Amino acid sequence: MKGSKRNNTPLKKVLPSGQPENDFFNQVWELVRQIPKGRVSSYGAIAAALGAKSGARMVGWAMNSSHGQNPPVPAHRVVNRMGQLSGKNHFHSPTRMQELLEKEKIRVINDQIIDFEKHFWDPLKEL
DNA sequence: CCGGTGACTCTAT
DNA sequence: TATAGAGCCACCG
Numbered sequence: 001m002k003g004s005k006r007n008n009t010p011l012k013k014v015l016p017s018g019q020p021e022n023d024f025f026n027q028v029w030e031l032v033r034q035i036p037k038g039r040v041s042s043y044g045a046i047a048a049a050l051g052a053k054s055g056a057r058m059v060g061w062a063m064n065s066s067h068g069q070n071p072p073v074p075a076h077r078v079v080n081r082m083g084q085l086s087g088k089n090h091f092h093s094p095t096r097m098q099e100l101l102e103k104e105k106i107r108v109i110n111d112q113i114i115d116f117e118k119h120f121w122d123p124l125k126e127l
Numbered sequence: 128c129c130g131g132t133g134a135c136t137c138t139a140t
Numbered sequence: 141t142a143t144a145g146a147g148c149c150a151c152c153g
Contacts (some may be wrong), residue, residue, distance in 0.1 A: 081136065
């Protein structure tokens with residue numbers, strides 16, 4: 001036995017298209033893409049949909065890597081538990097996130113989504 | 128190989 | 141009610 005094999009060696013799978021497929025990131029991206037237009041979700045809800053094994057923080061990390069993905073990931077529909085645009089600062093422009101949300105008929109004031117609960121989309125409940 | 132980091136969330140004081 | 145701290149797991153150097 002070669003002991004001490006703690007390293008799981010995730011071995012990133014690579015799709016024929018040449019794009020690396022990371023399980024966790026890809027799962028998050030796919031789930032976020034399924035958020036209907038005009039609806040929003042939270043990092044914790046997405047993490048819970050994946051089994052809450054990772055935690056809300058990892059979802060945010062996946063969003064950070066979602067830039068340039070194809071199909072694009074509507075990261076603007078993902079906000080924190082309080083409905084605040086916590087991630088707007090990571091967009092191309094800090095106001096881009098709000099613009100996109102308002103475009104979907106979602107009112108945002110002071111980086112706070114109005115009637116967040118009303119627009120909230122729970123993957124566990126909807127799927 | 129190990130440590131630091133982070134677009135969060137919850138609980139306690 | 142507000143503020144502070146700890147927990148959590150995956151990626152990067």
